[in-house]
Amino acid sequence: MTVAIKLIEDADFQALRAYVYDTCGIALDNSKHSLVSGRLQPVLAREHIATYREYIDRVRADTTGRLRSELVDRLSTNHTFFWREADHFDFLARVALPAVIGARRRAQSKTLRIWCAASSAGQEPYTLGALAMEALGVDYASWDAGVLATDISAPVLERAREGIYDNDDVQRLPEPLRKRHFDRLPDGRWQANRRLRDELTFRRLNLMSPRFPFKQPFDVVFIRNVMIYFDMPTKLALMDRLAAVMRSGAFMFIGAAESLPPDQRQFESVRPGVFRKP
Ligand SMILES: C[S@@+](CC[C@H](N)C(=O)[O-])C[C@H]1O[C@@H](n2cnc3c(N)ncnc32)[C@H](O)[C@@H]1O
Structure with missing residues (x-):
């Protein structure tokens, strides 16, 4: 069964984009709404968070850094391998x-x-x-x-x-x-x-x-x-x-x-x- 992706609203996307840029330097392309939604939807489901707005508030308030770390993991890639380049x-x-x-x-x-x-x-x-x-x-x-x-x-x-x-x-x-x-x-x-x-x-x-x-x-x-x-x-x-x-x-x-x-x-x-x- 495929789960329909709930697309992030533009205002929330812009808030998230500003947050990851300010905190991690990651410059998200302005058209990545569906990519971001697809990667974050499982986190919202797991954490029982209803909206992207609430998710952003939770990431901001999380003093452990756990949610921010996961956010960066999902938006960037950890892909690496031995003897690369x-x-x-x-x-x-x-x-x-x-x-x-x-x-x-x-x-x-x-x-x-x-x-x-x-x-x-x-x-x-x-x-x-x-x-x-x-x-x-x-x-x-x-x-x-x-x-x-x-x-x-x-x-x-x-x-x-x-x-x-x-x-x-x-x-x-x-x-x-x-x-x-x-x-x-x-x-x-x-x-x-x-x-x-x-x-x-x-x-x-x-x-x-x-x-x-x-x-x-x-x-x-x-x-x-x-x-x-x-x-x-x-x-x-x-x-x-x-x-x-x-x-x-x-x-x-x-x-x-x-x-x-x-x-x-x-x-x-x-x-x-x-x-x-x-
Ligand atoms: C694609 S991997 C590169 C790994 C390795 N250097 C290589 O070339 O194979 C990118 C890594 O950068 C990390 N990363 C992304 N933003 C970062 C930041 N603001 N500060 C430190 N590390 C960051 C990610 O967590 C990820 O592990």
Whole structure:
């Protein structure tokens, strides 16, 4: 049996649109009434909420952030997979990590900080952690290195912390990485091994936060396939906040379908999707 979609009224759609833009930076197209209705109707049914107006009021009043997190989950996509846009990982391993590690060594510092700023279910940050371990080799243990993985969505972060993935997904990783950093589980799935999991910290963070709460600057930032939801003014302001938490010479990676605002002055282009703070 198909359930008829109750279309959101335009006034409620505009209120919702303004809310997700202000709180999450997501710029919803002005014609997405039926998409929004289709994705939110199950939530209204589950929560026994009669109207979209009441739903918006409930999301606003929800101090736990649970409803807002679910709203973002439903309006954006958490889709991710291992080794996505593979040339980024190749460039990271061949060029970017050796460059930043060399710079840290010359500065006589043994810190290496990597931020995965829209980590979704963890495939991307575990890969970054594994590549950092590979790049430092036996020296890794004597370095203060690690990956901070953040996302606005609490459910994906929970999955990411577990680090358990289907066989098909993990097969995308080059075999040496898979063998060294993942364990096969009895049910055929794979889990990031304990050593790798210990190198990652998962935190909930909204990229629209006015200031990022980090004390140490980052050497590498992956912020891929999230800015696609943001409009130019939002991206421009985000560039300032990102640059403020990155070291000079740090690399930033963005998704293949994304671009930086043409008038940003914080980063110089290195190659498609890769930028560097001068
Ligand atoms: C398509 S996934 C990208 C995952 C991974 N970076 C990749 O490229 O495969 C987009 C992620 O951005 C997150 N997201 C959306 N808006 C956000 C915001 N304002 N702050 C932080 N994360 C956000 C979503 O929850 C989702 O997990």
